Structures are given as C-alpha cells and as structure tokens.
Amino acid sequence: MLTHLQQLEAESIHILREAVAESERPVMLYSIGKDSSVMLRLAQKAFSPSAPPFPLLHVDTTWKFREMYEFRDKAVAEAGMQLLVHQNPEALAAGINPFTHGSAVHTDVWKTEGLKQALDLHRFDLAFGGARRDEEKSRAKERVFSIRSAAHRWNPKSQRPELWRLYNARVNPGESVRVFPLSNWTELDVWQYIRLEETPIVSLYLAKPRPVVERDGTLIIVDDDRMPLHENEVPELRSVRFRTLGCYPLTGAVPSDASTITEVIGEMLVATSSERQGRVIDHDSAASMEKKKQEGYF
Amino acid sequence: MTVLTGPGPTASEIEEYLSAHERKSMLRFITCGSVDDGKSTLIGRLLYESKLILDDQLSALEADSKRYGTQGEELDLALLVDGLAAEREQGITIDVAYRFFTTNTRKFVVADTPGHEQYTRNMVTGASTADLAVILVDARKGVLTQTRRHSFLVSLLGIRKIVLAINKLDLLDFSQTVAAEIEADYRRFAEQLGLEDVVAIPMSALTGDNVTSPSSRMPWYDGPTLLGHLEQVQTAELDPTEPFRMPVQWINRPDPQFRGASGMVVRGSIRPGDPVQVLPSGNESTIARVVTADGDLEQAVAGQSVTLTLTDEIDVSRGDVLSSVRDAAQVGDQFEAHIVWMSEQRMLPLRSYLFKQGTRRTTATLSQPKYKINVNTLDKTAATSLALNEIGVCNLSLSEPIAFDPYDDNREMGGFILIDRITNDTVAAGLLHFALRRSSNISWQAIEVDKQAHIALKGHQPGVVWFTGLSGAGKSTIANLVEKRLHAAGRHTYLLDGDNVRHGLNRDLGFSEIDRIENIRRVAEVSKLMVDAGLIVLASFISPYAADRAMARNLVGPNEFCEVFVDTPLSVAESRDRKGLYGKARSGKLPNFTGVDAPYEAPEAPEVYIDTTLASPEEASEQVIAALREMGIID
Ligand SMILES: Nc1nc2c(ncn2[C@@H]2O[C@H](COP(=O)(O)OP(=O)(O)O)[C@@H](O)[C@H]2O)c(=O)[nH]1
Numbered sequence: 001m002l003t004h005l006q007q008l009e010a011e012s013i014h015i016l017r018e019a020v021a022e023s024e025r026p027v028m029l030y031s032i033g034k035d036s037s038v039m040l041r042l043a044q045k046a047f048s049p050s051a052p053p054f055p056l057l058h059v060d061t062t063w064k065f066r067e068m069y070e071f072r073d074k075a076v077a078e079a080g081m082q083l084l085v086h087q088n089p090e091a092l093a094a095g096i097n098p099f100t101h102g103s104a105v106h107t108d109v110w111k112t113e114g115l116k117q118a119l120d121l122h123r124f125d126l127a128f129g130g131a132r133r134d135e136e137k138s139r140a141k142e143r144v145f146s147i148r149s150a151a152h153r154w155n156p157k158s159q160r161p162e163l164w165r166l167y168n169a170r171v172n173p174g175e176s177v178r179v180f181p182l183s184n185w186t187e188l189d190v191w192q193y194i195r196l197e198e199t200p201i202v203s204l205y206l207a208k209p210r211p212v213v214e215r216d217g218t219l220i221i222v223d224d225d226r227m228p229l230h231e232n233e234v235p236e237l238r239s240v241r242f243r244t245l246g247c248y249p250l251t252g253a254v255p256s257d258a259s260t261i262t263e264v265i266g267e268m269l270v271a272t273s274s275e276r277q278g279r280v281i282d283h284d285s286a287a288s289m290e291k292k293k294q295e296g297y298f
Numbered sequence: 299m300t301v302l303t304g305p306g307p308t309a310s311e312i313e314e315y316l317s318a319h320e321r322k323s324m325l326r327f328i329t330c331g332s333v334d335d336g337k338s339t340l341i342g343r344l345l346y347e348s349k350l351i352l353d354d355q356l357s358a359l360e361a362d363s364k365r366y367g368t369q370g371e372e373l374d375l376a377l378l379v380d381g382l383a384a385e386r387e388q389g390i391t392i393d394v395a396y397r398f399f400t401t402n403t404r405k406f407v408v409a410d411t412p413g414h415e416q417y418t419r420n421m422v423t424g425a426s427t428a429d430l431a432v433i434l435v436d437a438r439k440g441v442l443t444q445t446r447r448h449s450f451l452v453s454l455l456g457i458r459k460i461v462l463a464i465n466k467l468d469l470l471d472f473s474q475t476v477a478a479e480i481e482a483d484y485r486r487f488a489e490q491l492g493l494e495d496v497v498a499i500p501m502s503a504l505t506g507d508n509v510t511s512p513s514s515r516m517p518w519y520d521g522p523t524l525l526g527h528l529e530q531v532q533t534a535e536l537d538p539t540e541p542f543r544m545p546v547q548w549i550n551r552p553d554p555q556f557r558g559a560s561g562m563v564v565r566g567s568i569r570p571g572d573p574v575q576v577l578p579s580g581n582e583s584t585i586a587r588v589v590t591a592d593g594d595l596e597q598a599v600a601g602q603s604v605t606l607t608l609t610d611e612i613d614v615s616r617g618d619v620l621s622s623v624r625d626a627a628q629v630g631d632q633f634e635a636h637i638v639w640m641s642e643q644r645m646l647p648l649r650s651y652l653f654k655q656g657t658r659r660t661t662a663t664l665s666q667p668k669y670k671i672n673v674n675t676l677d678k679t680a681a682t683s684l685a686l687n688e689i690g691v692c693n694l695s696l697s698e699p700i701a702f703d704p705y706d707d708n709r710e711m712g713g714f715i716l717i718d719r720i721t722n723d724t725v726a727a728g729l730l731h732f733a734l735r736r737s738s739n740i741s742w743q744a745i746e747v748d749k750q751a752h753i754a755l756k757g758h759q760p761g762v763v764w765f766t767g768l769s770g771a772g773k774s775t776i777a778n779l780v781e782k783r784l785h786a787a788g789r790h791t792y793l794l795d796g797d798n799v800r801h802g803l804n805r806d807l808g809f810s811e812i813d814r815i816e817n818i819r820r821v822a823e824v825s826k827l828m829v830d831a832g833l834i835v836l837a838s839f840i841s842p843y844a845a846d847r848a849m850a851r852n853l854v855g856p857n858e859f860c861e862v863f864v865d866t867p868l869s870v871a872e873s874r875d876r877k878g879l880y881g882k883a884r885s886g887k888l889p890n891f892t893g894v895d896a897p898y899e900a901p902e903a904p905e906v907y908i909d910t911t912l913a914s915p916e917e918a919s920e921q922v923i924a925a926l927r928e929m930g931i932i933d
Binding site for chain 2: 001003004005008009011020045047050051133159161163165166170188192196262263265266269
C-alpha cells in the first residue's frame with residue numbers, strides 16, 4: 001500500500017501534468033520558500049526525463065533576504081529552467097518599502113500588483129502556486145484549479161465544482177487559472193517530504209546566530225543596511241530560524257536551536273504557534289488573507 | 299494521540315516518530331449532516347483532539363468564540379472550521395472545504411460539506427473522492443428525510459463504508475434505547491440502498507464522548523470510538539490483480555530516443571513485459587519500461603504516477619487509455635448515465651457540451667431525461683430537463699468513442715464532467731453505467747471515395763459560411779449575393795435557408811428553445827455532410843444561441859467555418875419587417891420571437907462583421923468573399 005507521502009506526491013504530479021496539458025502558457029510562481037522548493041521538486045519528477053515545460057517566475061520585492069536571492073539563482077541553474085524575475089517598476093520608482101509605507105501597502109504594490117503585471121506582461125494563462133489548504137481557514141475551500149477574473153480576482157462564491165481527478169482548466173479570454181499542486185499537503189507533510197527527499201531549502205529555515213532586533217514582539221533580522229534602526233535598538237546576535245520566508249523586514253524569526261531538518265520537525269511537533277504567525281501581514285485584520293486573495297494576492 | 303510533548307524530544311525520539319509517520323496511510327472521508335446536527339463541532343473536535351490546533355489559532359478561536367460563538371464562555375469548536383468571512387456572518391458554511399488531521403497511523407482528509415440548499419452539488423463533489431462517509435444524526439430527531447438524502451448521494455457516488463454518528467446523546471441521558479432505535483431504523487433504510495457496511499457510534503461531539511476516547515457515560519457501548527474506527531477501517535484495498543488502466547496525460551519526448559506516456563495508474567497494476575492495448579484505437583504493444591524520476595520500477599500500482607514506454611512505435615496521445623489486453627476497457631460512444639446537474643442554467647437536451655472523462659475531452663449531447671430522481675423519496679418522476687441540484691438518468695451521445703469502465707467498477711474510468719462551451723463552467727457531473735451499443739468495430743469503415751476525393755474533383759476547398767443575425771437583418775439577401783458570385787466563379791455551392799429547411803427536414807420543429815437547438819443541430823449536421831461532399835455551404839439562420847453556433851463550427855475543420863454576423867439594430871430590422879413577423883410577435887401571436895421575447899446572443903469574434911446600416915448588400919457580399927479568400931476556401 002502507498003504511504004500518505006507517496007499518495008500526495010503522485011497526486012501532485014498528476015495535477016502538474018493535467019495543468020500543463022490543458023493550458024497554453026503555464027508558469028510556476030517561485031517564491032524561494034520551502035513550499036516552492038517542494039513544488040519545484042515535484043515538477044521535475046512529473047516531467048522527467050524532460051525538464052519541466054514552463055518557466056519559473058519570481059515576483060520580487062527587492063526586500064527578500066540576501067540568502068534567498070543566492071539560493072534562488074543556484075536552484076534555478078540546477079533545475080535547468082528559465083527564470084523570469086519581475087520587479088514592479090512603479091514600486092521601484094516610488095521606492096516603496098515596508099518601513100515608510102507599512103506592510104499593507106508594501107505587499108499590495110510589490111506583490112499583488114507585481115504579480116498581476118507579470119502575468120499580463122507574459123500573457124500566462126495558468127500559474128502554479130505553492131499554497132496549501134491547511135495554511136489558513138479561507139484556503140480550505142480553495143479549488144486545486146482556481147479561476148481568476150481578467151482583473152485577477154478570486155470569487156469564492158462562484159467556484160467550479162471539482163470532482164474525482166477531473167480538473168476544468170478552461171477559461172474565457174483574459175481569465176487565468178491558478179493551480180495549487182500542494183493543496184492537500186500540510187506543513188508537516190512538506191517537512192517530512194523535504195527530509196525524505198533531501199530537498200534543498202534556504203538555510204534561513206535552520207537555526208544559527210543572526211543579528212536581530214525585537215519590534216512589536218517580533219524578531220526581525222537586520223539583513224542589510226537599508227533597515228533604519230530605532231533609537232535604543234541595538235542588533236543582538238541570537239540563535240533564530242524562520243518558519244516562513246518573505247520580505248526580511250516583514251518576517252519574524254523564532255528563537256530556536258534546531259539546526260537540522262529533523263530538529264526543525266521536532267520543534268514543530270511541540271510548536272506553540274502556527275506557521276503564519278511569523279508573517280506580519282496576517283495580523284492586519286481578521287479576515288485579511290481572504291480579502292487579499294480576492295484582490296489577487298496569491 | 300502522541301504528538302511529542304515536553305521541551306526537548308531527543309533526536310532519536312524524533313527519528314522514531316518520523317519513521318513511523320512516514321509509513322502512515324491516508325483516509326479520505328466526508329461528513330454529512332443537516333444544519334445544526336453538529337458537523338462543524340465534530341470536525342472541530344477531531345482537529346482539536348488531534349492537537350493540531352496551535353496556540354495562536356487557539357487564541358484566535360477564543361476571541362472568535364466570544365464574538366460569534368454559540369457556547370457562551372466555552373470554546374466553540376465549530377468556529378475552527380468556519381472559513382469565509384461571509385459565511386461566518388451568516389453563521390453557515392456554503393461550500394466544500396477540506397480539512398486535515400493526522401494521528402500516528404493515518405493522515406485524514408475530511409471533505410466538509412454543508413447540509414442546506416446547495417447540498418447535492420457540494421455533497422456529490424465531496425463524496426467523489428471519499429473512501430468513507432460519516433453520516434450525522436441528531437439523536438433527538440432520529441433518521442430524517444435529509445439523512446436518507448445524504449445516504450442516497452453517498453451510495454450513488456460509490457461509497458460503501460458508512461459510519462452512522464448518533465450525536466447529541468448528552469441531551470438524552472446517553473440513552474441506549476434511543477441509540478438502538480435510531481440504528482435499527484437506519485439499517486432498514488440503508489439496506490435498500492445496498493449500503494451494508496454500516497458502523498453505528500453513539501456520541502456527543504460537544505462533550506467528546508466516544509469521539510476520540512471511550513465514553514464512561516455509555517458503558518453499554520463496547521464498539522470503537524469514531525477516531526478509533528477511522529484509524530482502523532480497511533480502505534478499499536486497491537487490488538493489483540484487477541485489470542490495468544492508465545489514462546494518458548502527457549507524451550514525454552525529451553529527445554528522439556525517448557518517447558513515454560505519462561499518467562496515473564487508476565486500476566490494477568503494470569510491469570515491464572505486460573501486453574497493453576491503446577484505446578480507443580485498439581492498437582497493441584508491450585510495456586518496455588516503467589519510468590519514474592527515482593528510477594525504473596518493477597511494478598506500478600493504482601495511485602502511482604509514472605511514465606510508460608512501449609516496445610513498438612505506435613500512436614499514443616493524451617486522452618488515450620492504456621489498458622490490459624485481458625479484460626480490456628470497453629469502448630463506446632452512446633451511454634446511459636446518471637447526471638447530477640450543478641449549474642443555475644438548466645440542462646438543455648441536445649445542446650452540445652464539452653465532456654471530460656479521464657484525460658479525454660470531447661463533446662457530448664444529452665437526451666431528455668428518462669426520469670429524474672427525487673433525492674428525498676428516491677421516487678422516479680418524468681422530466682424534460684434537469685435544474686440545479688437535480689439528478690436524472692439520460693442517454694449520452696459522444697462525438698467520438700471513448701474507453702471506459704462502469705462507474706461501479708472504477709470511479710476514474712466511469713466518472714465524467716460536462717462543461718458549458720460558452721461560459722466554460724462545470725455544469726454537471728455524470729456516472730457512466732453501460733454503453734447502449736458497443737462500438738464493436740473500433741475503426742471507422744474506410745470509405746473509398748472520401749472527402750479528399752470529392753475535393754479533388756471539385757477543384758476547390760469546401761466550407762460553411764454561417765450567416766447569423768436577427769430576422770430581417772438581411773442574412774438571406776447577402777447570402778444570395780455571395781452564392782451568385784461563387785457560382786459565377788465556378789464554385790460548387792448550396793444555400794441552406796431557415797425557410798426552405800423548416801418546410802421539409804425540420805417541419806416537425808417549433809420555436810421553443812429546445813426545438814431551436816434541434817433545428818440548428820440538424821442544419822449543422824447537414825452542412826457537415828455537404829462539406830464532406832466538397833461543397834461550399836451557405837447557411838442562413840437566425841441561430842440566436844452562441845453555444846449552437848459553436849457546435850456547428852466544431853463539426854467541421856478549423857479553416858472550414860466562416861461565421862458572418864449580420865448586425866442590424868432591432869428597430870431597423872423591425873421597420874423592414876417584410877414578412878410582417880415583428881408585427882405578429884409584438885401582438886403576441888408569435889411567441890419566442892428572437893429580439894422581441896427571446897434572446898439573441900451576438901457573436902463575439904465572427905470571421906466577418908457586417909453593419910447593415912453602413913454597408914450595402916453588395917459591399918457586404920464583397921466582405922464575405924474577401925474573408926473566404928483569406929481563409930483559403932477560395933483563391
Ligand atoms: N448538546 C449537544 N449539542 C451539540 C452537539 N454537537 C453539536 N451541538 C450543538 O449544535 C449546534 C450546531 O452545531 P454545529 O456543529 O454548528 O452544526 P453543523 O451545522 O452541523 O455544522 C451548536 O450549538 C452545537 O454546540 C452535541 O453532541 N451535544
């Protein structure tokens with residue numbers, strides 16, 4: 001009998017192949033996080049011995065951790081795939097950053113708008129994303145193949161029924177499909193898979209001493225000199241790791257001594273806070289993730 | 299359940315835990331109940347007790363419980379599973395949601411579907427992938443109409459394992475008599491549906507009795523707890539000796555040396571050296587390798603995604619099914635099928651829909667339902683069509699043969715969806731039962747004087763020029779002019795006109811929506827035959843529905859259909875009214891008249907657009923000729 005990880009892998013591969021077969025211009029959103037790493041690995045498996053027949057797209061905010069950029073370039077080179085990097089030119093010109101503009105505006109302009117621009121620019125009709133249904137309550141109802149309007153909006157009220165393994169990827173002009181091959185994976189499944197498959201991930205997920213300051217109860221690491229320090233703030237070296245990776249000023253670290261995947265999983269199993277807590281963006285308002293999705297944030 | 303506790307599990311403890319967890323199996327189940335039976339509370343409790351609720355979620359839950367909860371100061375576990383903001387405000391769940399929890403032996407995927415209005419559509423969706431159903435009954439109410447409805451849907455979708463959760467027994471002093479009566483009542487009914495594997499568990503979702511730990515307040519019950527049962531129940535063991543099936547998803551061709559068919563094995567198993575058939579073509583070959591990214595396999599079983607290579611260079615493409623030669627899949631193009639209608643737009647008999655089964659996509663039409671099924675009473679009643687959430691049995695006719703197994707033998711090979719060709723929405727789900735007549739000779743009888751031969755003799759390409767527009771728009775006038783010019787230039791043409799067809803071939807048809815669809819279907823089929831005969835067909839019909847024009851277009855080749863939209867404002871067409879039809883329609887003597895009391899769906903991207911307020915009929919015909927030239931139909 002197949003184990004749950006074998007089943008999850010086989011199902012994700014099936015989804016990836018269906019999506020490619022039923023679309024004209026697919027792309028894979030690559031965010032450099034652990035879910036992206038697993039999704040990329042699954043894509044390689046789905047199409048092997050061919051390379052995955054689509055490019056990777058990184059919607060960049062210029063505010064990612066330096067290590068993430070290095071990891072990205074290496075991972076893409078190893079996969080032998082094409083990488084497209086999009087930085088919203090308007091955000092670039094306006095110098096949008098999380099410090100002066102706040103997390104909401106920063107995320108909206110760089111990520112939400114940036115993603116729409118990139119998809120429109122390249123006329124992609126299907127984009128793979130690494131979101132999971134267990135991440136957040138509103139996602140539990142998300143389809144594996146989820147239709148976005150021409151304005152990239154998600155309408156939770158008019159989703160297509162999804163039966164058996166039959167996915168409907170047909171769209172009207174201007175509409176596009178988001179496909180989530182990891183829909184039925186949980187955070188623990190992802191970590192177990194990374195461990196079993198020895199999938200490379202950014203080392204920020206593993207604990208090591210890093211310079212941090214504590215702000216509003218969140219540990220922020222000082223990744224480069226663009227970060228303005230408040231008065232009395234002195235970065236101190238603490239052993240921390242990240243449960244989730246985004247823009248460094250918006251991603252809180254957790255104190256930890258887990259320096260291997262196995263130890264990370266060990267910590268996770270006794271964890272006292274769920275994954276998304278580290279994302280400052282989620283604290284903004286109660287149903288904020290859902291609102292963001294309706295507006296087109298992935 | 300042992301999630302690790304304490305500040306620091308040792309590395310070897312973690313290793314041990316993980317290696318156990320890496321061997322877990324997976325169970326998918328669906329929960330069904332009417333509103334307020336306690337479904338959300340039950341799922342919330344399973345998540346809570348399996349310790350998957352983390353601290354920050356717990357504090358959010360505490361806040362939510364105060365704000366929206368129904369439990370006073372207590373935690374309202376139901377709120378753990380209420381997702382979307384809009385639903386929270388209405389206090390109901392409106393869609394299918396998937397939840398996950400895990401124990402030491404299994405990972406569980408729960409399809410959570412609401413009990414109200416949209417029930418059929420949502421429940422059918424949730425049940426389509428479930429191995430087991432938990433049917434909730436409020437012990438105070440007993441087996442209700444809804445309970446029967448849920449059980450019918452679950453059995454229709456092929457779920458054979460049922461848990462009857464007799465809930466809220468805390469309100470009835472955990473009475474054994476009540477539980478026994480409900481169980482007996484349910485079993486009588488379930489038997490009629492052929493549901494034999496029923497395990498009844500008395501419980502209280504609210505207090506947790508018999509959910510994850512045995513209840514001390516029901517000493518009379520010695521069966522398993524709900525979770526205990528879910529952990530142990532045997533899932534339909536996928537039998538490797540069953541006949542092999544793999545719908546082909548994608549042809550993998552990295553270089554000229556390698557050509558593999560990628561897909562998921564959905565039934566049986568396969569090894570190198572096994573003979574296989576490619577269906578529907580019927581070509582045979584032998585498996586050379588079972589390829590995966592992690593190396594070749596000795597055997598692949600149902601549920602695995604692989605790439606198969608064959609020993610011969612035979613034609614295999616997406617949509618084909620690789621099948622064992624022994625007990626090969628059947629091939630057919632006419633079926634009897636159960637249809638579950640899932641769209642607000644009613645089903646239209648004879649309209650052409652896109653059909654998807656396995657990895658094959660083709661087009662399908664449905665007959666009028668033979669009957670529809672009242673999901674509450676299971677009575678069969680006559681019907682002319684199906685509306686949202688209705689279930690019926692229809693004949694299904696496909697435009698090309700497919701390989702299939704009856705749904706009861708295999709879900710992946712017998713389940714299909716229908717997609718609206720214009721909105722692209724999934725409008726129905728269906729279950730194939732049997733082929734009405736077996737397509738015994740799979741390949742078409744080769745006709746010796748074929749289309750190419752006809753074309754060669756005519757000396758030009760064939761095609762359909764389809765004129766659409768309101769009555770009085772000028773379609774026939776322009777079509778006549780075009781035909782005259784083509785004829786004068788030595789092309790072989792034929793003009794099909796609404797009036798000449800309705801006097802003969804279609805004289806049995808009226809103007810209702812269904813008759814209009816049939817009218818266009820016949821005209822489109824006749825046009826197709828004439829194209830096969832090498833003619834240029836000029837079809838001049840109001841043809842108000844976009845879906846029907848799309849159907850006509852799809853019957854012929856991509857460069858053989860030229861849609862001409864003769865656009866005239868209604869007021870102008872009406873003022874022309876040469877046949878006096880608008881007058882009659884306005885006075886109510888002609889019902890269903892396009893533009894007056896029946897809709898006209900204008901083409902979005904016709905090959906030729908004619909605005910008759912700007913162009914004269916001669917100019918218009920010139921436009922059509924130019925388009926035909928561009929399409930290569932004439933030179
Ligand atoms: N006394 C009692 N109340 C229950 C039980 N299970 C659920 N309820 C209550 O029944 C109401 C409806 O429950 P909910 O889980 O929202 O039902 P749903 O509509 O099926 O999801 C809530 O007030 C629950 O607290 C139970 O076992 N015993």
